[in-house]
Amino acid sequence: MFASSDGLCGIGELAEGAGVTVKTVRFYSDRGLLPEASRSAGGHRRYGPQALDRLRLIRSLRALGLGVPEVRRIVDEGHVEGGAGGALEAAVAGRLREVGSELRALRWREAALRLVQEAPPGEQADRLRLVGAVSVPPSTAPLVRFWRGWLPARMPAGAVGAFLDVAVPQPPDDPAPAQVLAFARLNALTLGPCPGTAQPQPEAHRAAGARGAAVLYTGLAEAYELAGAHLRRGREPHPGEALDGFVAAYTSAYGMRDTPGFRRRLAGQLAADPRLDGYWELVAEVNTAPGGRPEPTPGTAHDWLLAALAAQTGVVPDQGTSPRQSKRRASPGLGA
Structure with a gap:
């Protein structure tokens, strides 16, 4: 993917490859989730080939509703496709519990609203x-x-x-x-x-x-x-x-x-x-x-x-x- 002679890419190229905005890449970089390989002479961020897969993983984890601290633990554990680590399993189980609680709360609110709506x-x-x-x-x-x-x-x-x-x-x-x-x-x-x-x-x-x-x-x-x-x-x-x-x-x-x-x-x-x-x-x-x-x-x-x-x-x-x-x-x- 990376066309540069040094095998690195800039923040815009990385964002385009992952289908996210430059602002998103900068956000994850600033929080240590997406380490930079180097900086250009002009101070621009440069990323290595592994950054694209890492960014896609981060995006997928965030889409599941996982918080930044949980995502950091998972990517730092070195999670790779086909081998779910303990941090991933714990985070998914915790998120499932949260979603279950949210669904129960929504169903309760729905029934309460119907109770008021149907009141004589x-x-x-x-x-x-x-x-x-x-x-x-x-x-x-x-x-x-x-x-x-x-x-x-x-x-x-x-x-x-x-x-x-x-x-x-x-x-x-x-x-x-x-x-x-x-x-x-x-x-x-x-x-x-x-x-x-x-x-x-x-x-x-x-x-x-x-x-x-x-x-x-x-x-x-x-x-x-x-x-x-x-x-x-x-x-x-x-x-x-x-x-x-x-x-x-x-x-x-x-x-x-x-x-x-x-x-x-x-x-x-x-x-x-x-x-x-x-x-x-x-x-x-x-x-x-x-x-x-x-x-x-x-x-x-x-x-x-x-x-x-x-x-x-x-x-x-x-x-x-x-x-x-x-x-x-x-x-x-x-x-x-």
Whole structure:
């Protein structure tokens, strides 16, 4: 390509060969990405034969959205065609993660815009307020903070993590407008002020303590999984393995025996405890794809088990609500 006797070319010839502007070549040269072979007597930049391939590589990497520092690491590693180096692999993987995050944010914005566009008359302002309070991409941090404040103090980290895995729904990557609305309402629910100075705590937290609560929540998770299988089949609440496991979670945490009297007292305690039914209803909406069948949540599983316990003991569950929000009551364990 280079017609000069010394095998070098000027900046204009190099730019033309690579299909870029002289300004672009100068930019990369000034940042050390494209070293000059020499300078002419007049001070003009001169480049060697390898500069063209290097410039084309730089242009390709930049077209993928890679930053100058990443491009420098790749070209300095001596990347050649047919042999992808570690710097290239790391940069491409990182850029893929960034693009994925950008796409999720765009899909969330699109669904949020449709949510506002499709709002019934008089509801646009309320929906704007709700979705405007959610970060993009959406964060679960407010929900996590809420539950960490609700769980017993000094509860083992492993038990807390296991609870958060089921209690905090992940925002869908490609949400429908209804899922955006449900997540935005969850966000507002957990950021809202509590009446008094603290969140309402169930009796189970005080009776079991931090260590006992870990035992309790582990047992409840197993019972909720069994109850979820009945819910998926549309079965009515009834005694059986799921209910026995539910009660066993409390007897293990309290260090007591499973007797008819204990079950009656437990049913009465759970019926009187505060609950968060509204939270779990929104979780179900977030987790349900359009046209899909709602999956059981810890809240619906807890209600199924409590109904089975009430039917067995004759204790009628309390249907009252707390002052914080309609249908918001906080039950013990994962059924909160």
